[in-house]
Amino acid sequence: MIDRDSVRMLEFPQRGDERGHLVIVEGNQDIPFEIKRIFYIYGSDDTVVRGQHANLRSEFVLINVAGRSKVRVDDGLGNEAVFHLNRPHTGIYLPKMVWKDMYDFSEDSVLLVLSSEHYDPDEYIRSYEEFERLMREKANKS
Numbered sequence: 001m002i003d004r005d006s007v008r009m010l011e012f013p014q015r016g017d018e019r020g021h022l023v024i025v026e027g028n029q030d031i032p033f034e035i036k037r038i039f040y041i042y043g044s045d046d047t048v049v050r051g052q053h054a055n056l057r058s059e060f061v062l063i064n065v066a067g068r069s070k071v072r073v074d075d076g077l078g079n080e081a082v083f084h085l086n087r088p089h090t091g092i093y094l095p096k097m098v099w100k101d102m103y104d105f106s107e108d109s110v111l112l113v114l115s116s117e118h119y120d121p122d123e124y125i126r127s128y129e130e131f132e133r134l135m136r137e138k139a140n141k142s
């Protein structure tokens with residue numbers, strides 16, 4: 001079964017040859033969702049922190065197709081982990097309802113983001129206190 005619950009690094013198939021590198025990311029195959037949206041972030045530096053939100057519905061895969069950055073994930077229940085994005089054939093899978101910060105961008109960082117949903121500002125939770133409350137509520141129910 002496809003795991004859509006846990007944060008994890010993914011490794012994508014590479015079909016490079018003497019002409020250069022080629023990395024493949026197919027929706028529902030190399031990543032656990034159908035891709036509805038892509039966006040990319042560049043021109044950030046090591047003084048910037050991006051993200052700082054959780055999403056009610058969107059799942060994401062983040063790939064540093066050039067350069068490097070870090071992603072801190074937090075479950076709102078006191079657990080956090082830091083992942084390093086620094087290889088174009090790897091990415092991080094972020095399920096819905098994970099708090100994330102992207103930071104420590106190298107000057108040449110191009111961070112590609114694939115998403116399971118079209119953009120809807122109403123499904124973004126931008127208050128950490130609200131996120132913690134929702135995650136505590138969920139934990140108490142299960």
Ligand code: TYD
Binds near residue numbers: 049119
């Ligand atoms: P923001 O969510 O702050 O970016 P990040 O998660 O990288 O910190 O988005 C910056 C602006 O871009 C904000 O005004 C919303 C807008 N935006 C869209 O219109 N569509 C999108 O798909 C995304 C990701 C952002």
